[in-house]
Amino acid sequence: MSVILVFLLVIFCVAGWWLANQRIMSKPWLEGGVVGALPDNDVTHMPTAKVGLGVLLAVIGGLFALFASAYFMRMEYADWQAPPMPAVLWLNTGILALASVALHCAVVAARGGRMDTTRLALAAAAIASLVFLAGQLVAWRELAAEGHNLRVNAANGFFYLITGMHGLHIIGGLVGLGWTVRQVWRSQTITARLRLGVELCAMYWHVLFVIWLGLFVLLAGWASNLVAACRQLLM
Amino acid sequence: MVDVTPQSDGTVPPAEVPDVELYHPRSWWTTYVFSQDAKVIAIQYSGTAIAIGLVALVLSWLMRLQLGFPGTFDFITPEAYYQFITMHGMIMVIYLLTALFLGGFGNYLIPLMVGARDMVFPYVNMLSYWIYLVAVLVLVVSFFAPGGPTGAGWTLYPPQAILGGTPGGQSWGIILMLVSLILFIIGFTMGGLNYVVTVLQGRARGMTLMRMPLTIWGIFTATVMALLAFPALFVACVMMLFDRVLGTSFFMPALVEMGEQLSYGGGSPILFQHLFWFFGHPEVYIVALPAFGIVSDLISTHARKNIFGYRMMVWAIVIIGALSFVVWAHHMYVSGMHPWFGFFFATTTLIIAVPTAIKVYNWVLTLWRGDIHLTLPMLFALAFIVTFVNGGLTGLFLGNVVVDVPLSDTMFVVAHFHMVMGVAPIMVIFGAIYHWYPKITGKMLNEAMGQFHFWITFLGAYAIFFPMHYVGLVGVPRRYPEIGEPAFMTAPVDNLNAFITIAALVVGFAQMVFLFNLFWSLRFGRDAGGNPWRATTLEWQTPTTPPPHGNWGDKLPVVYRWAYDYSVPGAPEDFIAQNDPRPQHSAAHPDPSAARPA
Ligand code: HEM
Numbered sequence: 086m087s088v089i090l091v092f093l094l095v096i097f098c099v100a101g102w103w104l105a106n107q108r109i110m111s112k113p114w115l116e117g118g119v120v121g122a123l124p125d126n127d128v129t130h131m132p133t134a135k136v137g138l139g140v141l142l143a144v145i146g147g148l149f150a151l152f153a154s155a156y157f158m159r160m161e162y163a164d165w166q167a168p169p170m171p172a173v174l175w176l177n178t179g180i181l182a183l184a185s186v187a188l189h190c191a192v193v194a195a196r197g198g199r200m201d202t203t204r205l206a207l208a209a210a211a212i213a214s215l216v217f218l219a220g221q222l223v224a225w226r227e228l229a230a231e232g233h234n235l236r237v238n239a240a241n242g243f244f245y246l247i248t249g250m251h252g253l254h255i256i257g258g259l260v261g262l263g264w265t266v267r268q269v270w271r272s273q274t275i276t277a278r279l280r281l282g283v284e285l286c287a288m289y290w291h292v293l294f295v296i297w298l299g300l301f302v303l304l305a306g307w308a309s310n311l312v313a314a315c316r317q318l319l320m
Numbered sequence: 321m322v323d324v325t326p327q328s329d330g331t332v333p334p335a336e337v338p339d340v341e342l343y344h345p346r347s348w349w350t351t352y353v354f355s356q357d358a359k360v361i362a363i364q365y366s367g368t369a370i371a372i373g374l375v376a377l378v379l380s381w382l383m384r385l386q387l388g389f390p391g392t393f394d395f396i397t398p399e400a401y402y403q404f405i406t407m408h409g410m411i412m413v414i415y416l417l418t419a420l421f422l423g424g425f426g427n428y429l430i431p432l433m434v435g436a437r438d439m440v441f442p443y444v445n446m447l448s449y450w451i452y453l454v455a456v457l458v459l460v461v462s463f464f465a466p467g468g469p470t471g472a473g474w475t476l477y478p479p480q481a482i483l484g485g486t487p488g489g490q491s492w493g494i495i496l497m498l499v500s501l502i503l504f505i506i507g508f509t510m511g512g513l514n515y516v517v518t519v520l521q522g523r524a525r526g527m528t529l530m531r532m533p534l535t536i537w538g539i540f541t542a543t544v545m546a547l548l549a550f551p552a553l554f555v556a557c558v559m560m561l562f563d564r565v566l567g568t569s570f571f572m573p574a575l576v577e578m579g580e581q582l583s584y585g586g587g588s589p590i591l592f593q594h595l596f597w598f599f600g601h602p603e604v605y606i607v608a609l610p611a612f613g614i615v616s617d618l619i620s621t622h623a624r625k626n627i628f629g630y631r632m633m634v635w636a637i638v639i640i641g642a643l644s645f646v647v648w649a650h651h652m653y654v655s656g657m658h659p660w661f662g663f664f665f666a667t668t669t670l671i672i673a674v675p676t677a678i679k680v681y682n683w684v685l686t687l688w689r690g691d692i693h694l695t696l697p698m699l700f701a702l703a704f705i706v707t708f709v710n711g712g713l714t715g716l717f718l719g720n721v722v723v724d725v726p727l728s729d730t731m732f733v734v735a736h737f738h739m740v741m742g743v744a745p746i747m748v749i750f751g752a753i754y755h756w757y758p759k760i761t762g763k764m765l766n767e768a769m770g771q772f773h774f775w776i777t778f779l780g781a782y783a784i785f786f787p788m789h790y791v792g793l794v795g796v797p798r799r800y801p802e803i804g805e806p807a808f809m810t811a812p813v814d815n816l817n818a819f820i821t822i823a824a825l826v827v828g829f830a831q832m833v834f835l836f837n838l839f840w841s842l843r844f845g846r847d848a849g850g851n852p853w854r855a856t857t858l859e860w861q862t863p864t865t866p867p868p869h870g871n872w873g874d875k876l877p878v879v880y881r882w883a884y885d886y887s888v889p890g891a892p893e894d895f896i897a898q899n900d901p902r903p904q905h906s907a908a909h910p911d912p913s914a915a916r917p918a
């Protein structure tokens with residue numbers, strides 16, 4: 086369970102830092118009705134949707150941290166045999182990175198009010214993500230063709246399970262992205278609302294890309310080498 | 321902090337809080353059925369949770385009938401008994417308590433108590449309920465599926481959960497259970513996002529975090545925990561579903577069943593236990609923290625006294641929330657883990673008792689020399705404190721490895737967790753319903769029926785679970801439909817078991833009086849007015865009762881003080897509402913500028 090515990094530690098540090106900035110030392114019973122010093126709302130000025138997405142991403146991060154924890158714990162057992170990494174995963178990683186970069190460009194363009202570039206970048210991101218999903222399917226078929234089926238070994242099971250979960254989250258993101266694309270195509274100018282939509286998509290994709298990098302490292306077996314190296318240092 | 325120039329009458333003009341655009345329902349369907357109003361969603365959540373909870377209640381009668389009078393009821397086969405305990409436990413913990421506290425009370429109280437018009441993402445909130453309903457329906461379907469529901473125990477431990485020897489293991493039962501849980505978690509996450517973000521972003525002007533009622537702190541912290549803990553159950557369920565349906569071996573070791581080697585091999589049942597309890601222990605506090613919060617408000621309001629140590633209460637809630645993520649393995653002392661591991665988890669378990677004890681002291685100190693009104697909510701709150709202390713004390717014993725090992729899997733454990741997370745939160749739920757029913761409906765619940773309900777439930781719960789501790793100490797194991805009189809038992813418990821069963825039936829029927837009261841009072845109850853308990857928090861200050869869609873009419877409330885200004889010396893009434901702009905009477909603080917933190 087070490088991965089999830091590290092993840093939780095990060096979350097708790099962030100939460101603790103935030104709470105520490107919220108006047109938790111104040112004595113509310115003394116400030117009642119004091120004229121002239123009505124505290125302003127301590128609500129942040131971040132858009133609510135962004136806060137919401139941030140919370141959702143923390144939950145998604147926790148989910149994958151748990152999968153990683155389970156992966157490490159199951160790995161300790163004698164029958165474990167990791168399948169070979171299909172080479173196409175490298176390509177997929179690059180493509181997902183492209184999608185992330187494209188969305189970053191879309192954000193920059195939307196902030197600058199350039200409609201055409203925004204549209205182009207959004208479309209590029211959507212296409213890249215679809216290609217990524219197709220690439221993941223190719224990886225599955227390659228593995229299956231070589232006889233690395235789900236049932237053969239738990240390591241294979243994890244491969245399909247974790248990549249599948251990540252793919253489902255990309256599909257979920259594509260629904261949101263599709264909605265944003267539609268809005269952008271229908272509108273003449275870039276409104277604040279559209280800009281927010283684009284920013285949300287970018288945020289989601291960046292985080293899913295980082296999660297994918299983590300999963301890639303995990304599935305390729307480098308993470309376990311790293312852990313083993315750390316253990317040796319400690320022993 | 322922004323200083324605002326007061327007007328001549330001493331009040332501060334409301335700032336221009338950007339008001340939210342409300343969704344305007346256009347038809348009966350979107351007003352009452354596919355509603356996006358958090359209050360309607362709250363009632364839908366509560367109704368569904370109570371309905372499925374009744375199923376769990378009936379199952380507990382059946383279990384008790386078997387335990388009290390073994391051999392009398394032919395239709396309660398051992399398989400059926402396992403199915404009953406499993407469904408009873410799972411429904412009570414997840415589909416009733418979690419859904420009712422967070423989906424029910426969370427939805428109703430968060431927007432009202434923080435002064436918002438609604439949840440921040442009403443559409444997602446609506447989806448949350450409908451997915452929850454589907455999850456419940458899937459669960460109900462499993463009762464009628466071929467092979468019946470799963471009988472794996474609410475912990476669903478593999479490998480037995482998906483083997484042929486367990487009811488539902490090789491038929492539909494376990495699959496439907498897992499699917500239902502997965503749906504529940506997805507639905508809950510949607511709701512949970514709303515509860516958290518509404519508290520973060522939706523608060524009215526002046527409602528700083530440290531002015532929020534403890535109810536909101538409890539629900540907020542519990543939701544954060546649930547958002548982090550439920551994914552562990554999700555992962556466990558998905559992986560088990562893979563093992564069962566696709567034949568992977570995540571959890572399944574090599575097995576021989578009925579002389580036949582199964583295709584599984586190498587998997588780890590312990591891995592499941594870790595995932596399950598990484599969710600399962602926080603779950604206890606997911607249920608307890610909202611109860612802690614609500615009970616603080618009930619006590620303060622009905623004892624007409626400010627809550628003792630508000631800051632400490634808030635910190636304790638947050639600290640308990642964080643700590644409860646590092647105690648999960650105290651449920652696994654008998655799983656063969658390393659002794660140092662057990663030592664670590666026993667220590668964290670005992671540490672968590674410290675903030676919990678602080679809360680209990682603060683409740684008692686709030687009552688101390690308070691003006692205690694023995695209203696129904698107060699009675700239930702007192703019953704909660706007593707019961708929680710009781711269950712908490714046995715918990716301290718069980719937290720120690722040496723004590724837990726012999727008591728593990730006995731009725732003592734069953735008695736312990738029923739006290740601490742069965743009876744105690746249920747007491748709070750009842751208290752909360754008696755307290756907020758007048759706001760929800762505009763009518764008071766009938767007092768006589770309420771008194772009857774309270775005394776039977778409170779005394780009855782003790783009649784059920786007190787002797788059960790003894791039954792466990794004598795050696796009766798848990799999850800056995802019938803054990804006869806084996807040599808290891810130090811005393812016979814037949815009569816005691818029959819007594820417990822009768823008490824359970826009586827308590828169960830008392831709940832029917834409560835349900836009847838809910839409907840009866842809707843029609844014939846006394847009119848409540850807007851603020852029958854003369855409470856300070858915002859939900860009691862709405863312009864109309866029951867509050868309409870949008871809650872506040874055309875002006876959002878502005879908050880001037882914390883939630884606990886009861887019996888302030890010199891004030892004209894014994895409470896000052898949170899949105900009351902009057903400066904505190906000078907008698908309370910002779911020099912306000914001296915008392916005010918800079
Ligand atoms: C009317 C009140 C109740 C009665 C009479 C009752 C009775 C029982 C009985 C007889 C068992 C089975 C013991 C065994 O053979 O192992 C049981 C198990 C259980 N109950 Fe209750 N119960 C009640 C309310 C609750 C509530 C409110 C909760 C909510 C937390 C709850 C949670 C559980 C759990 C989690 C189990 C364990 C199931 C398992 O072993 O898999 N019960 N209950």
Ligand SMILES: [Cu+2]
Binds near residue numbers: 600601604647651
């Ligand atoms: Cu626990």
